[in-house]
């Protein structure tokens with residue numbers, strides 16, 4: 001028997017006991033949870049029972065940012081062995097649609113993404129003690145890197161993908177709106193890509209402190225700065241707040257001929273968009289959705305400590321305190337990345 005965390009609807013999180021897994025298929029692996037980060041989308045499911053258009057229609061096990069320990073392997077498994085620590089890629093592209101074949105598998109037509117209500121039946125996630133995963137989702141990590149850090153591979157991959165969509169950053173000034181986990185991962189990624197100066201704006205002091213801790217060169221309280229404080233300051237802007245005000249900041253801050261990357265999820269309706277800036281200033285406005293090959297890059301960055309995400313890891317709570325962990329994660333004044341862990 002093992003413990004599982006399920007969301008049945010808005011603010012209806014239940015801890016349930018599930019039977020042990022059935023025999024494994026040849027390429028399946030049974031894992032014990034190492035650490036699993038609570039992401040903004042998990043919080044939306046918890047608080048509202050939905051993320052944008054993705055509504056919970058059956059109990060959903062959230063969780064898509066996790067690491068694990070291999071417990072059992074199917075007879076044909078070659079990538080991992082029992083006892084290994086692994087990074088887990090939550091993205092299951094089909095591998096045969098036109099986008100997958102074209103090298104943009106994050107845009108797969110048949111994507112199954114763990115812990116998401118985007119399809120029905122929902123794809124169940126990893127906020128549970130034990131789960132089964134295909135071996136192709138797993139990357140063993142032999143280095144002395146904690147399970148909590150390994151679980152940051154997915155949010156780091158989002159930062160890397162956003163920067164990949166930004167084009168060359170060497171020597172450039174980059175503005176990142178939002179100093180939450182994804183904004184901070186974008187700071188890390190922009191520095192890796194050679195940005196000369198990284199500015200972060202947010203409306204919370206703690207977020208700006210975190211951004212500085214992972215390498216932002218300057219930080220701005222967007223709600224307190226004079227209106228033109230950020231005008232024309234950046235070659236590239238990365239919108240990681242998911243806020244219309246932050247998007248407006250990016251439109252004003254990005255120099256003529258520059259680029260804005262939309263990483264955050266904006267409200268589904270009612271966004272005022274000063275689109276003539278795109279035309280008159282010849283801005284490129286591009287989207288970044290989840291990640292592809294960048295997941296593997298993220299694992300490599302973490303295992304070598306090429307980047308250090310530890311300042312962002314604000315708390316770890318055992319799985320049986322999941323409700324408390326969600327409340328903590330929802331409080332931006334106290335936390336950046338809150339993780340659920342499994343100790344036994």
Ligand SMILES: [Zn+2]
Pocket residue numbers: 039040041064065154155
């Ligand atoms: Zn996430």
Ligand SMILES: [Zn+2]
Pocket residue numbers: 093094095096097098099100101105107108109110111
């Ligand atoms: Zn596909």
